[in-house]
Amino acid sequence: MKKATMKDVANLAGVGVGTVSRMINGTKVKQSTYEKVTQAIQALDFIPDETARGLKRAMTHTVALIVPTIWHPFFSEFAYHVEKFLSQHDYKLYLCNSDGQSEKEVEYVKLVDQNRCDGIIAITYTDIENYISDGIPFVSIDRLFTQDVAYVASDNKRIGQLAFEVLVGSEATHLAYIGSHNLIKNRTMERGESFEGEAKKANVRFSKLDMLEPVLDNKSQIKQFLIAHPTINGIFAINDYEALDVLTVLDELGRKVPEDVQLIGCDGIKMSAERDYVVSTIKQPTEEMAKCAVDMVISLAKGEEIQKEQLLDVTFIQRGTTR
Amino acid sequence: MKKATMKDVANLAGVGVGTVSRMINGTKVKQSTYEKVTQAIQALDFIPDETARGLKRAMTHTVALIVPTIWHPFFSEFAYHVEKFLSQHDYKLYLCNSDGQSEKEVEYVKLVDQNRCDGIIAITYTDIENYISDGIPFVSIDRLFTQDVAYVASDNKRIGQLAFEVLVGSEATHLAYIGSHNLIKNRTMERGESFEGEAKKANVRFSKLDMLEPVLDNKSQIKQFLIAHPTINGIFAINDYEALDVLTVLDELGRKVPEDVQLIGCDGIKMSAERDYVVSTIKQPTEEMAKCAVDMVISLAKGEEIQKEQLLDVTFIQRGTTR
DNA sequence: CTGTTAGCGCATTCAA
DNA sequence: TTGAATGCGCTAACAG
Numbered sequence: 293m294k295k296a297t298m299k300d301v302a303n304l305a306g307v308g309v310g311t312v313s314r315m316i317n318g319t320k321v322k323q324s325t326y327e328k329v330t331q332a333i334q335a336l337d338f339i340p341d342e343t344a345r346g347l348k349r350a351m352t353h354t355v356a357l358i359v360p361t362i363w364h365p366f367f368s369e370f371a372y373h374v375e376k377f378l379s380q381h382d383y384k385l386y387l388c389n390s391d392g393q394s395e396k397e398v399e400y401v402k403l404v405d406q407n408r409c410d411g412i413i414a415i416t417y418t419d420i421e422n423y424i425s426d427g428i429p430f431v432s433i434d435r436l437f438t439q440d441v442a443y444v445a446s447d448n449k450r451i452g453q454l455a456f457e458v459l460v461g462s463e464a465t466h467l468a469y470i471g472s473h474n475l476i477k478n479r480t481m482e483r484g485e486s487f488e489g490e491a492k493k494a495n496v497r498f499s500k501l502d503m504l505e506p507v508l509d510n511k512s513q514i515k516q517f518l519i520a521h522p523t524i525n526g527i528f529a530i531n532d533y534e535a536l537d538v539l540t541v542l543d544e545l546g547r548k549v550p551e552d553v554q555l556i557g558c559d560g561i562k563m564s565a566e567r568d569y570v571v572s573t574i575k576q577p578t579e580e581m582a583k584c585a586v587d588m589v590i591s592l593a594k595g596e597e598i599q600k601e602q603l604l605d606v607t608f609i610q611r612g613t614t615r
Numbered sequence: 616m617k618k619a620t621m622k623d624v625a626n627l628a629g630v631g632v633g634t635v636s637r638m639i640n641g642t643k644v645k646q647s648t649y650e651k652v653t654q655a656i657q658a659l660d661f662i663p664d665e666t667a668r669g670l671k672r673a674m675t676h677t678v679a680l681i682v683p684t685i686w687h688p689f690f691s692e693f694a695y696h697v698e699k700f701l702s703q704h705d706y707k708l709y710l711c712n713s714d715g716q717s718e719k720e721v722e723y724v725k726l727v728d729q730n731r732c733d734g735i736i737a738i739t740y741t742d743i744e745n746y747i748s749d750g751i752p753f754v755s756i757d758r759l760f761t762q763d764v765a766y767v768a769s770d771n772k773r774i775g776q777l778a779f780e781v782l783v784g785s786e787a788t789h790l791a792y793i794g795s796h797n798l799i800k801n802r803t804m805e806r807g808e809s810f811e812g813e814a815k816k817a818n819v820r821f822s823k824l825d826m827l828e829p830v831l832d833n834k835s836q837i838k839q840f841l842i843a844h845p846t847i848n849g850i851f852a853i854n855d856y857e858a859l860d861v862l863t864v865l866d867e868l869g870r871k872v873p874e875d876v877q878l879i880g881c882d883g884i885k886m887s888a889e890r891d892y893v894v895s896t897i898k899q900p901t902e903e904m905a906k907c908a909v910d911m912v913i914s915l916a917k918g919e920e921i922q923k924e925q926l927l928d929v930t931f932i933q934r935g936t937t938r
Numbered sequence: 939c940t941g942t943t944a945g946c947g948c949a950t951t952c953a954a
Numbered sequence: 955t956t957g958a959a960t961g962c963g964c965t966a967a968c969a970g
Contacts, residue, residue: 297946297948298948299948302957308958309947310949310951310959311955311956313950314949314950314955314956316948316949321955325955325956340729340948341730341946342730343669343670343946343947343948344670344730345949346669347664347667347947347948347964348948348950348961350962357710362685362691362695362698363694363695363887364887365688365691365887367691368687368691371710372684372685372712375710375712384709384731385709386710387680387698387709387710389695406662406663406664407667407963408665408666533886533890563687563688563886564688567856620963621963622963625941630941632963632964632965633941633943634941636965636966637965639964643939644940648940663963664963664964666964667964667965668963668964668965670948670962670963671945671946671963671964671965671966672946672964672965673946730947
C-alpha cells in the first residue's frame with residue numbers, strides 16, 4: 293500500500309491538514325479532534341515525511357561528522373558518543389570519512405549548503421578553514437583555527453604536565469618524548485612541548501624524538517633513538533599507537549617495562565567499550581568532548597550564541613607500562 | 616547573503632528554471648545556454664537543495680547503516696568500507712548504533728518510512744525481522760532470516776573447516792572450540808558446528824566450551840575449561856576477542872603459545888587499517904562484504920531484482936599464535 | 939531544444 | 955481552535 297500523507301489523515305479524520313500538522317508539531321488541539329486524528333494516524337500508519345518537513349523548515353535535524361577514518365578506536369569511540377548524544381536530541385548523523393584528504397573534507401562541508409544537514413562536527417588535520425563559509429554551524433575538535441571557528445579540545449598542555457608528573461613521581465630520571473607531527477598547527481603538538489617544558493624547568497634529563505609526517509620507518513627510528521640514549525627510563529609517547537610501537541621496540545631491545553623503562557601513551561584508546569586500555573595513558577575525555585560538540589553544533593544550528601572555546605580536562609590511567 | 620535558488624540562476628541567465636534543472640541533471644542543452652547557465656551558477660554560488668530534490672524525486676541518495684556499536688573494530692572497519700563505496704555512488708551514510716537493542720533498531724528502520732533514506736544495511740542480533748515492512752530495501756549482514764530478506768555473509772561453515780585444517784596441519788592433536796552464543800539464530804554459530812563436525816569426522820580428540828550470552832565470567836570459565844582439559848593443544852575461538860581472552864588465560868596458566876598450545880581466532884580484526892591483526896585468525900572479507908551490501912541495497916532502492924543471498928569466502932591469516 | 943506549469947508533503951499565515 | 959490557501963525549491967510533463 294502506498295504511504296499515507298497528511299492529507300489522507302486529514303480526510304479520514306474529517307479535519308483540515310493544518311490541524312494534523314499542528315498536532316504533530318505539538319500545538320494544543322481540542323481533545324475530541326486529538327482523538328480523531330490520532331485514530332486516523334494509526335489506521336493509516338502515517339509517518340511524516342521528513343524530506344518535506346526539511347524543505348519547509350529549512351532544517352534537517354541532521355549533523356555531519358567528519359573524521360579521517362572511522363576505522364580507528366579514538367574516532368570510533370568519539371563517533372559512538374556523538375551519535376548517542378545527537379540521538380538524544382532526535383538528530384541523525386552523517387558519517388564522513390575524509391581519509392585526511394582536504395578535497396573530501398571540502399566535499400562533505402558542502403552537505404550544509406545542500407541542506408542535507410544543519411551543522412558539522414569535524415576532526416581535521418588539513419587546511420580547510422578557508423573553505424568554511426562563515427556562518428555555517430561548524431565545530432572543530434582538537435584543532436586550533438586562526439579564524440572564528442568553534443572548537444572543543446582536551447587540555448593538551450595539561451597532558452604534557454601530567455605525563456611529566458607521573459613519570460617523575462615514579463622515579464624516572466631520564467625522560468624522553470617520542471612523537472611526530474605534520475605541518476598543520478594542531479593542538480597535539482602542545483603535548484610534547486609542555487612535557488619538555490616541565491622537564492627543563494625541573495632540570496630533569498630530557499631527550500626527544502620528533503618525527504615529521506609522513507613517517508615511514510617509525511620503529512627503526514625509535515630503535516635508533518633508544519639505542520643512542522640508553523639511560524632513558526621514562527617515555528611519553530604522543531599517542532597510544534606510538535606507545536605501542538615503542539613497547540614493541542623496547543621488547544626487541546630486551547628492556548623490561550615497567551621495571552627498566554616506564555611508558556605513558558596518550559588518548560586512552562580501547563578497541564571497544566568493554567576492552568581495556570592498551571598502555572598506561574593520559575585519557576582524553578572522549579565522551580564529554582562528544583557531548584560538548586553536540587551541544588555546540590545544535591546551538592549554532594539554532595542560531596544561538598555560544599562560548600566558542602571549550603577546553604576539557606584529562607586524566608591519567610594506570611596500566612601495565614608504569615609502576 | 617541568502618542562498619541562491621534555481622530561480623535566481625534562471626533569472627540571471629535569462630532562461631527558464633526547467634533548463635537549469637535539466638542541465639544539473641545532465642540533459643544535453645545548447646552550448647550557448649550551457650555557458651550562460653554555468654556562469655550564473657558560479658556567479659551566484661548556486662548549490663541545488665537536496666531536500667527539495669529529495670521531496671520531488673522521493674529519493675534521498677542516503678543509506679542507513681545499523682550496527683550494534685561503531686566502537687568495535689569489526690564494525691568500524693565495515694562501516695569505513697560501506698561509507699567508501701556509498702560515496703563512490705554519491706550516496707550518504709546515516710550511522711546508527713543500536714546498542715543491540717531491538718527498539719533502537721526498529722526506530723532506525725523507520726528512517727526509510729520517513730523518507731530520510733532509501734535503504735538499510737544492518738548488522739543485528741535481535742528479533743527485528745517482524746518489523747521490517749516488506750518491500751523496503753533491506754540488506755542484512757551475517758544473519759539468517761527466515762523470511763525473504765537479502766543478506767551477505769561470509770562462509771561460516773568454511774571458517775570452521777579452515778580452522779580445523781590449519782590446526783591439524785600444524786600437528787594439534789586435541790582440539791577445542793571456545794565460544795558463546797545467544798538465542799537468535801545467526802550464522803556465527805556455524806563456525807563452531809563445522810569445526811566440531813570436521814574433528815568428529817576425522818576422529819580427532821575434541822572438547823568444547825560453548826557459553827550462553829550474556830557471559831559474565833568469561834575468563835574464569837575458560838580457565839576452568841582449560842584446566843579440566845589439560846591436553847588441549849589446538850584452540851579455535853569464535854572470534855578474535857574471545858581468542859585474546861583465551862590468550863590471557865593461557866598466559867596465566869603458564870602455557871606457551873604457540874609452542875604448547877596453538878590458537879586461532881576469527882574475524883580478522885585490526886585496531887585500524889595500518890595496525891596488525893591481533894592473533895592468527897580466519898579473516899572475514901570485510902571490504903567485499905561492504906561492497907556487496909552497498910551494491911545490493913542500491914539496487915533494491917532502485918527497485919531492481921537482485922540475487923538475495925551472497926556468501927563470501929574467508930582466508931587464514933598467520934600470526935603469532937600458530938606455528 | 940526550451941519556457942511554463944503543476945505538484946511533491948508539509949508548515950504557516952490569514953481569516954473565520 | 956480550526957480550515958483554506960500559499961509556497962518552500964525542485965523535477966517532470968507538456969506545449970511550443
